[in-house]
Amino acid sequence: MQIIDFIIFGGFSLAYLYSKENRNYRKRLSAYEISNSKSKIQQLKAQLNPHFLFNNLNILDQLIEEDQLKASDFLSRFSELYRYALRSSEKELIGIREELTFIQNYFELMETKYQGYYQLIIKNNIKTSNTIVPPFCLQVLVENAIVHNLGTIKNPVIIHITIENGIKVTNNKIEQSRKKKNNGVALKNLNEQFKLLTNTPITIQESESDFTVILPLMKTNNNA
Template sequence: MQGALSSWQNFLSGFFWGFSISIAQWVGLEIVYQLIDRRISWIETPVKKVFVQVISFLTYSASAFIIVQLANYYIWLGILPSESWKSIIRSLPFTLLISLVLSLIFTAIGFFFAWKNAFLQAEKLKVEMLAYKYESLRNQINPHFLFNSLNVLSDLVYDDQAMAVKFIRQLSDLFRYVLDSRDKELVPLKDELEFIRSFTFLLKTRFEEKLKIDVDVQANPEEYIVPMTLQLLIENAVKHNEVSEAFPLRISVRKVNDCLEVENNLQPKNVGDDSKKTGLKNITQQFAFFSEKPIKIITSDERYMVRVPILKSVEK
């Protein structure tokens, strides 16, 4: 009876001894892995992460093994740390070998999942980019804008031939820019502003004093923007607001720090089912691909403003 009891005591002590070592290693290494994973990126600094992870795993594993073993020797066998120290140190290399294997396993798994997530994210951005380009290409020149421009041109041919010639040149510059920029992800801001001058000339020729557009932007050589951003914002303002002699629409384009602001007085009109509200969404997705700075929409009872970041050449 006494032997059986002694056998059960040996079994339980051996079980809890081994269990405490396993828990300390697995749970502790998982915590160490999570802490490193939050602070060091696989994508940005993979070599640094491998080095830090392996060293941290080995350091923690050795420390945890020594502490748990000292406690087990004292709890189950009554042996003081000063007496059990040599025995623990002799078995430490086996623990370090196991820890090295575990660290390599964690490293391989972590690198695989990081690579997989980066690949999926890149594919998602690629799909969003293609969708944006398709939508942008489809809406680059609104058919209504083209139809109205041709109507204005037909009137000018009879009333003012000199203005008609200038109108045709501006319309030609507009389409040349559309064709040149359709395959570009970013364009210099100065090129976009030249395009906007042609675009606003056509709009103001059509609406005359009913539409006032003020562009106050000086572009630097290193500044870029998503092509046709300003055109879409100005066109949205004209599309969604009343433009008449009684209620003239005033649009201002200005540069504030590293952003462009397009603001108009708010006098909304019903645009019916023709408004799909995809323009701003597409621009937002496109800018998110190049910059962490968000596009901001600021509204009040009288004003509507969209603020977009100016992109630098290094972001291209």
């Protein structure tokens, strides 16, 4: 009887130790995966900063040739935006309203060159949302619409941002005769970020007249 008790007790002890070790292993694995994901996210955001910098330096270069006063105004506004961009790049997530403020300032910067060629419409339902997003995610989509479409005064590119089964950014297509190089790199970057953060990829919908990107929603209980 003692032998049976010993076997039973020993079996429970081994099962407990195995279970404890398994839990500890899963915790270590989870911590490693979280750390690895954060590292990848930081690398992806680090790739967006040069993208943002080089695109705007190209615009500045064009303005210097076209209008030096506009170029000076552009440089002043851009330096403020870039300082904010550098601070934000250290954060994994920010409140949607902070990102929208950055977008509006960025769009005003674009208006320095493209006066009336592009329009930005932000619906009220996203302005009051408690959604959180990776920094630059919406700015990248607005920039993408500007860089890859040729708006005019008579036929502007109109960019809509709203929440509709996700964060939805839509623009009408007025494609340029010569497509820009690296088209899609920023979208692939965003897709990787959202897969790491939410396990859900972004959705891209394209028709002959419109281009839409839908970002998965991430919510916070705080009013970020």
